[in-house]
Amino acid sequence: MTTVKGFTFAARSAGIRKSGRLDLGLIFSAKPARCAGVFTTNKVQAAPILVTAPRFSGGLCQAVLVNSGNANACTGEPGLRDAEHCSRLLADSLGIDETLVAVSSTGVIGQPLPMPLLVEAIPKLSEGLSGDGVSDVATAIMTTDSYSKISSREGSAGQKPYTVLGVAKGAGMIHPNMATMLAFVMTDACVEREFLQQALRRAVAGSFNIITVDRDTSTNDMVLVLANGEAQNPEIVANTPAGQEFAALLQEVLLDLAKMIVRDGEGATKLVHVQVRGAADAADARQVAYSVATSNLVKTAFFGEDANWGRIIAAVGYSGAQVDPSRIDILFDDVPVVQGGLGTGPEREAEATAVLKQAEFAVNINLGLGEAQAEYYTSDLTYEYIKINADYRT
Amino acid sequence: MTTVKGFTFAARSAGIRKSGRLDLGLIFSAKPARCAGVFTTNKVQAAPILVTAPRFSGGLCQAVLVNSGNANACTGEPGLRDAEHCSRLLADSLGIDETLVAVSSTGVIGQPLPMPLLVEAIPKLSEGLSGDGVSDVATAIMTTDSYSKISSREGSAGQKPYTVLGVAKGAGMIHPNMATMLAFVMTDACVEREFLQQALRRAVAGSFNIITVDRDTSTNDMVLVLANGEAQNPEIVANTPAGQEFAALLQEVLLDLAKMIVRDGEGATKLVHVQVRGAADAADARQVAYSVATSNLVKTAFFGEDANWGRIIAAVGYSGAQVDPSRIDILFDDVPVVQGGLGTGPEREAEATAVLKQAEFAVNINLGLGEAQAEYYTSDLTYEYIKINADYRT
Numbered sequence: 001m002t003t004v005k006g007f008t009f010a011a012r013s014a015g016i017r018k019s020g021r022l023d024l025g026l027i028f029s030a031k032p033a034r035c036a037g038v039f040t041t042n043k044v045q046a047a048p049i050l051v052t053a054p055r056f057s058g059g060l061c062q063a064v065l066v067n068s069g070n071a072n073a074c075t076g077e078p079g080l081r082d083a084e085h086c087s088r089l090l091a092d093s094l095g096i097d098e099t100l101v102a103v104s105s106t107g108v109i110g111q112p113l114p115m116p117l118l119v120e121a122i123p124k125l126s127e128g129l130s131g132d133g134v135s136d137v138a139t140a141i142m143t144t145d146s147y148s149k150i151s152s153r154e155g156s157a158g159q160k161p162y163t164v165l166g167v168a169k170g171a172g173m174i175h176p177n178m179a180t181m182l183a184f185v186m187t188d189a190c191v192e193r194e195f196l197q198q199a200l201r202r203a204v205a206g207s208f209n210i211i212t213v214d215r216d217t218s219t220n221d222m223v224l225v226l227a228n229g230e231a232q233n234p235e236i237v238a239n240t241p242a243g244q245e246f247a248a249l250l251q252e253v254l255l256d257l258a259k260m261i262v263r264d265g266e267g268a269t270k271l272v273h274v275q276v277r278g279a280a281d282a283a284d285a286r287q288v289a290y291s292v293a294t295s296n297l298v299k300t301a302f303f304g305e306d307a308n309w310g311r312i313i314a315a316v317g318y319s320g321a322q323v324d325p326s327r328i329d330i331l332f333d334d335v336p337v338v339q340g341g342l343g344t345g346p347e348r349e350a351e352a353t354a355v356l357k358q359a360e361f362a363v364n365i366n367l368g369l370g371e372a373q374a375e376y377y378t379s380d381l382t383y384e385y386i387k388i389n390a391d392y393r394t
Numbered sequence: 395m396t397t398v399k400g401f402t403f404a405a406r407s408a409g410i411r412k413s414g415r416l417d418l419g420l421i422f423s424a425k426p427a428r429c430a431g432v433f434t435t436n437k438v439q440a441a442p443i444l445v446t447a448p449r450f451s452g453g454l455c456q457a458v459l460v461n462s463g464n465a466n467a468c469t470g471e472p473g474l475r476d477a478e479h480c481s482r483l484l485a486d487s488l489g490i491d492e493t494l495v496a497v498s499s500t501g502v503i504g505q506p507l508p509m510p511l512l513v514e515a516i517p518k519l520s521e522g523l524s525g526d527g528v529s530d531v532a533t534a535i536m537t538t539d540s541y542s543k544i545s546s547r548e549g550s551a552g553q554k555p556y557t558v559l560g561v562a563k564g565a566g567m568i569h570p571n572m573a574t575m576l577a578f579v580m581t582d583a584c585v586e587r588e589f590l591q592q593a594l595r596r597a598v599a600g601s602f603n604i605i606t607v608d609r610d611t612s613t614n615d616m617v618l619v620l621a622n623g624e625a626q627n628p629e630i631v632a633n634t635p636a637g638q639e640f641a642a643l644l645q646e647v648l649l650d651l652a653k654m655i656v657r658d659g660e661g662a663t664k665l666v667h668v669q670v671r672g673a674a675d676a677a678d679a680r681q682v683a684y685s686v687a688t689s690n691l692v693k694t695a696f697f698g699e700d701a702n703w704g705r706i707i708a709a710v711g712y713s714g715a716q717v718d719p720s721r722i723d724i725l726f727d728d729v730p731v732v733q734g735g736l737g738t739g740p741e742r743e744a745e746a747t748a749v750l751k752q753a754e755f756a757v758n759i760n761l762g763l764g765e766a767q768a769e770y771y772t773s774d775l776t777y778e779y780i781k782i783n784a785d786y787r788t
Contacts, residue, residue: 044711044719044735074707074719076736109704110737219708296690297783304784310503313468314613317438325438325468341438342470343504381690386777389691390698 001132002152004163005188006030006230009133011140014121016069016107016114024118025140026090026125027064027184032100033228035061036197038204040221046073047083048103049220055099059193061226062100064184065090065122068143068169069107070114073219082113089122106143106169106182106220134167134186141169141182144388146264151256153249155189157242160233162189164249168257171264181208183223183257189246190229195238199247200225207254211262211377212293225250262377267384270302271360274376278367284321285374288365291319292376299381307352309337316365327368333361395526396546398557399582400424400624403527405534408515410463410501410508418512419534420484420519421458421578426494427622429455430591432598434615440467441477442497443614449493453587455620456494458578459484459516462537462563463501464508467613476507483516500537500563500576500614528561528580535563535576538782540658545650547643549583551636554627556583558643562651564658575602577617577651583640584623589632593641594619601648605656605771606687619644656771661778664696667756668770672763678715679768682759685713686770693775701746703731710759721762727755 007029014024037056039049055061065086072079083103091098105113138148152165170181191199204223236242263271274293279285292298295315301308309330316323330338332355337348355361401423408418431450433443449455459480466473477497485492499507532542546559557580564575585593598617630636657665668687673679686692689709695702703724710717724732726749731742749755 042708042711043717044707044722071704074704074732074735074737076720076734109708110732219704219711296779300780300783303780306784310465310468310613313438314436314503317436317613323437326470328438338468338504340470341468343468381780383777383780385690386694386697386775386780389694390700 001135002150002163002165003131004165004186006228007186007188008129008131009137010125010128010130011133011136012121012125012128014067015117016067022136022140023067023069024121024125025066025137026129027137027186027226028094028126028129029062029226029228030230031228032060032062033226034059034191034193034196035227036200036225038200038223040218042219044074044219046071046105046220047075047079048072048105049222050080051083051087052102052104052222055102058099060100061102061224062096063090063094064102064104064224064226066104066141066182068141070105070111071107071109071220072105072113073109075110075112078112082115085115086113086118086122089119090125093123093126102224104182104222106141109219134165138167141167143169143171144266145169145171149257149260149264151253153252155245155249157189157233157236157246160231162187162231162233164189164253166253166257168261170261171266181218181221181261183208183254185225185250185253187225187227188230189227190231190233190235191227191246192235192237195236195243196225196227198238199250202247203251203254206251207258210375211258259377262379265379266388267382267386268379269359269382270380272302272378272380273362274365274378275362275373276365276367276375277373278369279372279374280322280370282372282374285372287319287321288316288367289374289376291315292363292365293378296381299378302356302380303382305353305356307332307337307349307356309343312363312365313338313341322369323367324369329366329368331364332356395529396544396557396559397525398559398580400622401580401582402523402525403531404519404522404524405527405530406515406519406522408461409511410461416530416534417461417463418515418519419460419531420523421531421580421620422488422520422523423456423620423622424624425622426454426456427620428453428585428587428590429621430594430619432594432617434612436613438468438613440465440499440614441469441473442466442499443616444474445477445481446496446498446616449496452493454494455496455618456490457484457488458496458498458618458620460498460535460576462535464499464505465501465503465614466499466507467503469504469506472506476509479509480507480512480516483513484519487517487520496618498576498616500535503613528559532561535561537563538660539563543651543654543658545647547646549639549643551583551627551630551640554625556581556625556627558583558647560647560651562655564655575612575615575655577602577648579619579644579647581619581621582624583621584625584627584629585621585640586629586631589630589637590619590621592632593644596641597645597648600645601652604769605652653771656773659773660782661776661780662773663753663776664774665754666696666772666774668759668772669756669767670759670761670769671767672761673766673768674716674764676766676768679766681713681715682710682761683768683770685709686757686759687772690775693772696750696774697776699747699750701726701731701743701750703737706757706759707732707735716763717761718763723760723762725758726750
């Protein structure tokens with residue numbers, strides 16, 4: 001079990017979820033940690049977002065309280081008061097300032113938090129704090145996830161080793177250009193605060209913002225990173241080798257978690273890496289990758305293990321990007337199925353079908369126009385997606 | 395069976411589809427008709443689009459040749475030559491100029507047209523021409539459609555009665571801001587040519603461009619209208635009562651067909667009318683309607699008959715439109731489930747669930763900010779959609 005100096009973890013079953021599963025988690029740093037956050041861009045924001053985002057602008061956080069089973073979204077003023085009440089209960093039990101608490105919720109929208117359950121459970125949370133309890137927290141934040149998601153990396157700065165440990169939840173409502181789900185990253189590295197926020201933004205851009213399961217985005221998404229400096233390293237700052245290493249490790253952890261989320265996409269059976277090259281500019285590259293990665297018809301063909309490149313080239317064509325059909329090449333892994341806009345014939349398609357039978361593969365698209373490139377990770381669209389989402393809540 | 399003066403119809407089984415179904419159709423006007431067209435905005439355009447669109451700028455058309463089973467898309471120069479060859483064969487058999495022929499195809503992308511079959515079938519098509527054969531043409535153009543789509547209206551100009559008769563195909567790859575599928579409209583009215591094009595553009599904006607089944611758009615979509623003037627009415631022009639009547643009837647026919655397409659959406663069991671009011675401006679209203687109507691999570695909740703307004707308000711929030719959560723009202727038909735951004739409670743939700751059990755219902759969203767409104771028609775997202783699209787082609 002990965003541990004991070006100065007961080008302890010706890011989880012309980014507060015009874016928010018009727019199943020009796022773990023549904024309440026706590027991440028605690030022995031001393032206030034420098035922090036950075038990325039929050040949902042949805043204009044309908046849940047109470048925990050409204051409470052936590054302003055606190056993060058202060059730059060310090062010592063505890064993260066998170067529940068599943070109830071999103072505390074669309075709950076108005078009473079919902080805000082509930083979120084603040086939870087954070088105060090936790091601060092009191094830990095003996096820290098309330099403004100050092102981040103609150104986070106995920107689950108059903110529009111229902112008040114079951115405050116009697118939380119009033120009872122929150123003060124008891126700290127009893128269970130332990131350095132190796134991160135997997136319980138990862139479990140407590142799951143909703144439709146079929147497994148918990150943890151990733152870590154080791155780095156060093158000034159010969160002092162440090163750890164970057166991340167947990168995430170998410171399987172549906174995953175969509176780019178958002179914080180996209182819940183993820184919490186703990187590190188004992190000492191990191192300059194502005195650089196921490198900058199590194200987080202870049203890491204999210206190269207991980208959670210290039211995955212898509214469906215195109216919906218939540219009212220509650222947040223990615224938080226806490227850096228408590230317990231590694232005693234010289235402060236990591238921008239534009240240095242140590243800064244580059246930290247930023248790379250942070251992005252690796254987030255990309256690990258992001259890919260786990262796509263693999264665990266609601267009902268997903270495949271992880272597909274959509275890579276676009278040869279675009280006229282970066283915006284075009286992104287548009288094409290996005291268009292292909294989010295097409296229901298393309299995603300359903302992946303599920304059907306059908307090398308239906310016609311749907312892919314149609315998605316390229318309606319992406320809005322500059323396109324010359326006669327220059328488009330498409331490959332499944334390294335099997336070319338389209339060259340210069342034309343199919344390569346039934347033999348190649350048979351080879352491509354074998355590629356699609358794998359659990360993970362790449363769709364490589366070369367537009368043949370320029371140098372820009374972009375990538376996305378997506379899943380297939382399956383019966384199970386419908387089942388999960390038609391039945392959720394009931 | 396609706397007939398239109400001066401128009402005859404024929405259909406055959408050319409053997410393009412292995413099932414032996416009707417797969418080749420002909421619409422013929424006794425004399426050249428004024429014509430207008432709207433074509434796919436996909437940058438990857440099929441050969442029939444590339445052949446027909448320039449001909450339509452000439453303003454006259456006498457025959458429409460359409461096949462299902464093969465889209466003649468992504469077929470390069472040979473595909474263009476095939477489309478032209480088909481149009482020449484038809485022109486010869488009808489004794490008309492080749493430039494008066496529109497060609498149209500729908501089906502699988504990337505396969506050459508089976509020319510030997512078409513060379514044999516096309517010259518025989520005209521033998522079957524009949525004034526009441528429109529339903530055979532409507533059947534011949536079906537692909538994953540589960541029923542054929544025909545609508546008509548009667549109007550008059552200068553006391554001369556005329557008919558507007560439309561046929562369409564489409565059940566998947568239906569998406570707004572495109573011609574979206576195949577539709578052919580025949581009228582015996584005499585209509586000024588520029589006005590005909592203008593009326594068609596507006597009618598498409600108020601019908602095919604406000605429906606969505608999935609978000610994919612095809613390389614082959616076209617909507618054509620042919621007006622042969624056989625009703626002997628005084629020419630219908632813009633900014634007159636007769637012009638308004640004609641434009642309204644044309645839009646009614648297209649909206650009828652558009653709704654049939656949504657009802658027949660691949661796997662769809664529900665037709666849902668998304669109505670947005672109170673937006674700050676028209677673009678915002680459209681964005682919100684679009685965002686809700688295209689959300690996979692919302693569409694899956696419709697299938698589950700789950701009054702899950704949380705997903706709707708989340709889709710409103712991420713639409714990009716100006717939104718004040720505390721002013722949002724949401725109703726299923728006339729049952730309020732959200733007032734001022736807050737849920738109205740379990741009793742109302744139970745009433746709303748009854749609304750969702752209907753085959754057709756409305757989602758009414760009031761943003762409470764301004765006067766602008768917009769609407770969309772959408773379907774639910776079901777197991778059957780996955781089945782149809784994972785298995786199509788195999």
